[in-house]
Amino acid sequence: SGLIGRSWAMVFAAGGFKVKLYDIAQQQLTSALENIRKQMKEMEKSGFLKGALSAEQQLALISVCTDLKAAVEGATFIQECTPENLELKKKIFSQLDLIVGDNVILSSSTSCLLPSKLFTGLKHVKQCIVSHPVNPPYFVPLVEIVPHPETDPSTTERTYALMKKIGQSPVKLNREIEGFVLNRLQYAVISEAWRLVGEGVISPTDLDLVMSDGLGMRYAFIGPLETMHLNAEGVSNYCERYAEGMRLVLNTFGPVPEFSGETVQKVNQALSEKIPVVPKVLDARRKWRDECLTGLAKLKTQMKSD
Numbered sequence: 277s278g279l280i281g282r283s284w285a286m287v288f289a290a291g292g293f294k295v296k297l298y299d300i301a302q303q304q305l306t307s308a309l310e311n312i313r314k315q316m317k318e319m320e321k322s323g324f325l326k327g328a329l330s331a332e333q334q335l336a337l338i339s340v341c342t343d344l345k346a347a348v349e350g351a352t353f354i355q356e357c358t359p360e361n362l363e364l365k366k367k368i369f370s371q372l373d374l375i376v377g378d379n380v381i382l383s384s385s386t387s388c389l390l391p392s393k394l395f396t397g398l399k400h401v402k403q404c405i406v407s408h409p410v411n412p413p414y415f416v417p418l419v420e421i422v423p424h425p426e427t428d429p430s431t432t433e434r435t436y437a438l439m440k441k442i443g444q445s446p447v448k449l450n451r452e453i454e455g456f457v458l459n460r461l462q463y464a465v466i467s468e469a470w471r472l473v474g475e476g477v478i479s480p481t482d483l484d485l486v487m488s489d490g491l492g493m494r495y496a497f498i499g500p501l502e503t504m505h506l507n508a509e510g511v512s513n514y515c516e517r518y519a520e521g522m523r524l525v526l527n528t529f530g531p532v533p534e535f536s537g538e539t540v541q542k543v544n545q546a547l548s549e550k551i552p553v554v555p556k557v558l559d560a561r562r563k564w565r566d567e568c569l570t571g572l573a574k575l576k577t578q579m580k581s582d
Contacts, residue, residue: 277308277340280385281357283414286312288355289334290327290414291442297340298347305340312338315414324570326414326443345375353438355407357385365394373398381431381438383407388459390452391424402428405435408456409444415569417445420456471530474539480546496572497579 277285277299285308288295299305316331325331341347348354354372358364365384372382382404384394395404406422413419419439423432432448439446449456455463465487473480494503501511508514533539551561 277304278357278359280409280411280413281355282308282312283412284355284357284385284409285338286316286334286414287326287442287444289337290325290329292327292329293337293442295338296347296351297338298342298344299340300342302340302342305342309338309340319570324574344371348372348376348380351376351380353381353383353435355383355385360386360388362389362393365389369394369398369404373400376400376403378403381405381435383435385409388455390454391422391427392452395424395426401426403431405431406452406456407435407439407446408458410458412566413444415566415573417443417573418458419444419446420449420458421446422449422452422456424452467533468529470533470535470539470543473543474533475530480543481550497576 277297281297281299285295285297297305297308299308313331313335316325316334319325320331325334327334329337354376356365356368356372358368365386369382369384376382378400380400380403382395382398382400384391384404384406385408386394386406387408389406391404391406394406395401398404401424404424405427406420408420408422410416410418421432421435421439436446436448447457453460469483469487472478473483478486498506504514505511508517551557
């Protein structure tokens with residue numbers, strides 16, 4: 277019932293599904309429900325609440341439970357949201373494996389643990405899958421669906437259909453790979469950003485501006501491959517025009533950074549001047565970020581319907 281679990285609960289309730297939020301501590305669950313209520317009421321007031329139901333109707337769909345067996349009774353889909361710890365996740369899936377039937381889907385929110393590390397050896401491995409959300413899933417709809425080598429294709433299809441039904445934007449990976457897709461792309465950007473700042477080419481704040489007021493503007497609506505397609509007379513033409521230049525630049529990229537030393541201090545100083553590392557300030561900035569994401573999501577939905 278942490279940040280991801282609460283957000284998932286809200287997403288499923290917005291889609292009209294009954295949700296049981298499980299945790300080992302009752303106080304955690306009480307706090308989670310209070311937090312969900314507060315968020316839903318605020319979003320309803322500002323017109324950003326997802327789904328066709330009112331906040332009260334959605335809240336009525338969410339109940340809490342400290343008993344795992346009772347929590348999953350009658351469930352068709354279980355979304356695990358424990359901390360990113362392999363042993364902890366394996367423990368919870370081993371427990372679930374003993375108490376679930378043959379129709380429920382066992383899904384993990386992991387952002388980097390491979391399905392083969394999480395699910396191998398489980399009796400219900402054919403029903404296991406990773407559904408990796410982008411934090412926070414309520415505001416960012418992408419979900420990476422990553423199968424275990426033994427996952428039944430119907431598990432993938434059912435998970436994909438469910439994610440579409442609740443308003444998320446699922447993508448299917450054909451096989452598992454370290455970092456999945458989103459983090460591989462994200463780490464490639466972070467890596468080059470780090471090198472450019474570390475080598476003194478650009479300041480940390482200007483680097484972020486290149487993304488937020490440059491690439492990010494474009495990538496909020498279309499991806500890098502469609503960008504290539506539109507920036508020439510199709511992808512083939514783009515490659516004819518720019519392949520040589522791309523290779524020339526890519527060959528100048530340095531090794532993978534260590535993410536330590538002087539560059540950490542330089543980046544940390546610049547970001548701390550802009551957003552001091554104080555809980556109150558960080559929370560206010562996160563709230564602002566989420567409001568921006570909500571507004572963007574609403575705009576994208578309107579544009580699709582137009």
